[in-house]
Amino acid sequence: MRDTLLITGAAQRVGLFCALALQQQGYQVIISYRTRHAAVAELEAAGVMCLQADLTDLSSLSSFIDEVKRHCLKLRAIIHNASAWQKDLPLIATDGLTTLAQLQQDATVFDAMSHIHARAAYLLNRALLPLLQAYVSDLDQSQQDSEMPCKMADIIHLTDFVATVGSEKHQAYAASKAAVENLTFSLARQLAPTIKVNAIAPALLMFNQGDDDSYRQKALAKSLLGVAPGADEVLATINYLLQSRYITGRVLPLDGGRQLRLP
Numbered sequence: 001m002r003d004t005l006l007i008t009g010a011a012q013r014v015g016l017f018c019a020l021a022l023q024q025q026g027y028q029v030i031i032s033y034r035t036r037h038a039a040v041a042e043l044e045a046a047g048v049m050c051l052q053a054d055l056t057d058l059s060s061l062s063s064f065i066d067e068v069k070r071h072c073l074k075l076r077a078i079i080h081n082a083s084a085w086q087k088d089l090p091l092i093a094t095d096g097l098t099t100l101a102q103l104q105q106d107a108t109v110f111d112a113m114s115h116i117h118a119r120a121a122y123l124l125n126r127a128l129l130p131l132l133q134a135y136v137s138d139l140d141q142s143q144q145d146s147e148m149p150c151k152m153a154d155i156i157h158l159t160d161f162v163a164t165v166g167s168e169k170h171q172a173y174a175a176s177k178a179a180v181e182n183l184t185f186s187l188a189r190q191l192a193p194t195i196k197v198n199a200i201a202p203a204l205l206m207f208n209q210g211d212d213d214s215y216r217q218k219a220l221a222k223s224l225l226g227v228a229p230g231a232d233e234v235l236a237t238i239n240y241l242l243q244s245r246y247i248t249g250r251v252l253p254l255d256g257g258r259q260l261r262l263p
């Protein structure tokens with residue numbers, strides 16, 4: 001029987017790469033997708049269970065959780081990958097009163113970032129915790145009889161290098177990722193010793209379509225290693241965390257030495 005992993009937001013880019021690779025490795029992968037990109041058909045053909053959800057809409061999230069529970073009694077891991085990289089709105093220089101409309105517009109950005117990163121993870125972890133606990137308590141006979149180490153489950157949050165240093169143009173995004181890192185610490189304390197809770201904090205991994213050469217050069221120059229490593233780096237780190245029996249409550253940086261790059 002395959003162990004089941006859940007990866008959110010895996011219909012493109014990092015999540016898609018990891019979902020296909022982990023399915024190929026022998027896991028049964030369940031993913032969430034918001035937009036049915038063409039890659040969803042590829043995932044389904046590979047045997048991945050693909051469930052549609054807007055993780056910031058509570059009704060959609062609730063239906064998604066129920067659908068996961070209908071298809072799966074035990075979860076080996078939850079990987080919170082879904083994300084939106086949204087810029088803050090331009091500051092409006094005015095000596096006049098701040099209008100309600102301005103506040104509402106800024107609040108829309110902040111709510112979007114906190115809902116997809118921090119609230120979705122908080123709610124999914126709480127709702128699906130029984131499935132992680134079912135996995136770790138389901139010892140097969142050999143484990144009951146022998147000194148075999150007990151089963152462990154994992155929660156892995158994708159955060160960001162900027163969660164610790166901030167971002168001038170993505171302040172709401174960075175703050176929401178920092179909240180997820182703090183959630184990592186709380187859950188690691190609550191769920192030890194059988195469920196490990198960690199975060200992966202990349203800096204530049206892969207560019208977006210439309211990133212021009214000037215942007216790409218500037219972004220690459222921010223780290224010591226000067227590369228955009230791609231999704232392989234995240235897959236390797238997920239596998240490292242899944243096989244570990246002694247890492248929890250940690251944020252693993254994947255940043256090419258960016259923290260040492262002097263301005």
Ligand SMILES: NC(=O)C1=CN([C@@H]2O[C@H](COP(=O)(O)OP(=O)(O)OC[C@H]3O[C@@H](n4cnc5c(N)ncnc54)[C@H](OP(=O)(O)O)[C@@H]3O)[C@@H](O)[C@H]2O)C=CC1
Pocket residue numbers: 008009010011012013014015032033034035053054055056057080081082083084085116158159160161201202203204205206207
């Ligand atoms: N790419 C990079 O260089 C870096 C990435 N990271 C982090 O790594 C992870 C993967 O990055 P990347 O692959 O670029 O991510 P993407 O920007 O490609 O987003 C991943 C997925 O999240 C989904 N998503 C967004 N909002 C919602 C929502 N409301 N409900 C459900 N799903 C939603 C998107 O769905 P849809 O397709 O419908 O929009 C998208 O497919 C992210 O957490 C990111 O913050 C951190 C640092 C650098």
Ligand SMILES: Nc1nc2c(c(=O)[nH]1)N=C([C@H](O)[C@@H](O)CO)CN2
Pocket residue numbers: 082083084085160202203204205206207208219
């Ligand atoms: N959800 C996303 N988060 C982030 C992305 C992205 O494309 N989607 N990209 C970055 C950048 O690569 C940044 O690290 C360097 O410009 C950050 N987060």
